[in-house]
Amino acid sequence: MTEPKMPLWEVFIRARSGLAHRHVGSVHAADAEMALQAARDTYTRRGEALSIWVVPSAAITASDPADKDSLFEPTASKPYRHPTFYDIPSEVGHM
Amino acid sequence: MTTIAITETPLVLSLLRLADTALVHSHRLSEWCGHAPMIEEDLALANLALDLLGQARALYTYAAEVEGAGRTEDDLAYLRDAPQYRNVLMAELPRGDFAFTILRGFLLSAWAHPFWQAATRSTDAQLAAIAAKAEKEAAYHVRHTGEWTIRLGDGTDESRRRMLAALEALWPYSGELFEADAADRAMIAAGVLPDPATIRPAWEATVTRVFDEALLPRPADGWMHTGGRSGRHTEHLGHMLAVMQHLQRAYPGCSW
Numbered sequence: 001m002t003e004p005k006m007p008l009w010e011v012f013i014r015a016r017s018g019l020a021h022r023h024v025g026s027v028h029a030a031d032a033e034m035a036l037q038a039a040r041d042t043y044t045r046r047g048e049a050l051s052i053w054v055v056p057s058a059a060i061t062a063s064d065p066a067d068k069d070s071l072f073e074p075t076a077s078k079p080y081r082h083p084t085f086y087d088i089p090s091e092v093g094h095m
Numbered sequence: 096m097t098t099i100a101i102t103e104t105p106l107v108l109s110l111l112r113l114a115d116t117a118l119v120h121s122h123r124l125s126e127w128c129g130h131a132p133m134i135e136e137d138l139a140l141a142n143l144a145l146d147l148l149g150q151a152r153a154l155y156t157y158a159a160e161v162e163g164a165g166r167t168e169d170d171l172a173y174l175r176d177a178p179q180y181r182n183v184l185m186a187e188l189p190r191g192d193f194a195f196t197i198l199r200g201f202l203l204s205a206w207a208h209p210f211w212q213a214a215t216r217s218t219d220a221q222l223a224a225i226a227a228k229a230e231k232e233a234a235y236h237v238r239h240t241g242e243w244t245i246r247l248g249d250g251t252d253e254s255r256r257r258m259l260a261a262l263e264a265l266w267p268y269s270g271e272l273f274e275a276d277a278a279d280r281a282m283i284a285a286g287v288l289p290d291p292a293t294i295r296p297a298w299e300a301t302v303t304r305v306f307d308e309a310l311l312p313r314p315a316d317g318w319m320h321t322g323g324r325s326g327r328h329t330e331h332l333g334h335m336l337a338v339m340q341h342l343q344r345a346y347p348g349c350s351w
Contacts, residue, residue, distance in 0.1 A: 033242055037239055
């Protein structure tokens with residue numbers, strides 16, 4: 001199914017209540033128009049969507065799982081980056 | 096098999112013709128469920144089938160109400176035999192290969208879209224409401240089957256060979272879409288149904304646009320099959336109804 005004529009596309013849906021497109025899965029299709037239709041028919045059957053993006057999976061540059069120590073581990077020791085050390089005055093209400 | 100006898104006033108007959116065409120085409124599309132070339136297309140064909148099934152249900156419910164004999168949508172779908180069915184013949188032909196299914200869907204939806212668009216202006220409020228929903232669905236059916244027609248017609252040697260064979264088989268059934276008999280003319284005069292002569296230019300334009308891009312020749316209009324709208328069907332419809340109706344026939348009134 002992954003032969004060059006039927007490549008993989010990543011599907012992003014903006015929900016009725018959502019502001020941003022979220023990744024929901026992938027489809028096989030020969031080109032962009034058919035990928036859009038396949039995404040519509042596969043992922044929006046229950047009224048989920050207001051907008052669809054499809055992106056060739058091959059166009060995505062992904063981080064290497066082997067790099068996780070160097071990429072992500074250093075942040076574990078920097079709790080001061082989380083906004084948990086501030087007292088929010090009660091008058092502010094819900095933020 | 097037994098059949099119920101419907102009192103076919105011009106309005107009831109017109110509603111049955113539309114409903115039967117939608118239901119029979121829907122059933123042929125549903126025969127792909129689990130068999131399509133890929134999961135994405137399996138869902139796409141099932142979606143088309145469900146759109147048509149929804150249109151058929153609304154039309155049957157309204158036809159039963161107009162007839163006024165206390166029948167339901169299920170009675171009309173499950174308890175009439177082939178000679179009582181009023182669908183166009185193109186809808187009942189066996190599902191064929193994927194090219195045949197796509198081209199049939201394209202030729203029918205290229206007719207259905209302008210038909211339902213015009214029917215939104217029907218003097219019959221119920222039919223206009225059904226048309227408003229069907230028109231949006233038909234627009235997507237044209238888009239989906241049209242894009243596939245382009246890709247199969249201008250695709251590989253094999254896809255093109257299959258499309259040309261489907262075109263040769265289906266084209267002689269296209270004339271029935273634009274027929275108008277006495278019942279049709281009564282409905283057209285009353286402003287209930289659009290005149291098929293006014294639908295034809297939009298159908299021709301859609302077919303020409305897509306066929307040009309698909310590198311498919313538009314066949315000449317020669318002899319055309321006819322009869323489905325009057326109950327004279329191919330041998331295929333009876334077999335299809337035997338499968339579709341057998342549960343209600345074997346267990347009358349069963350539900351789950």
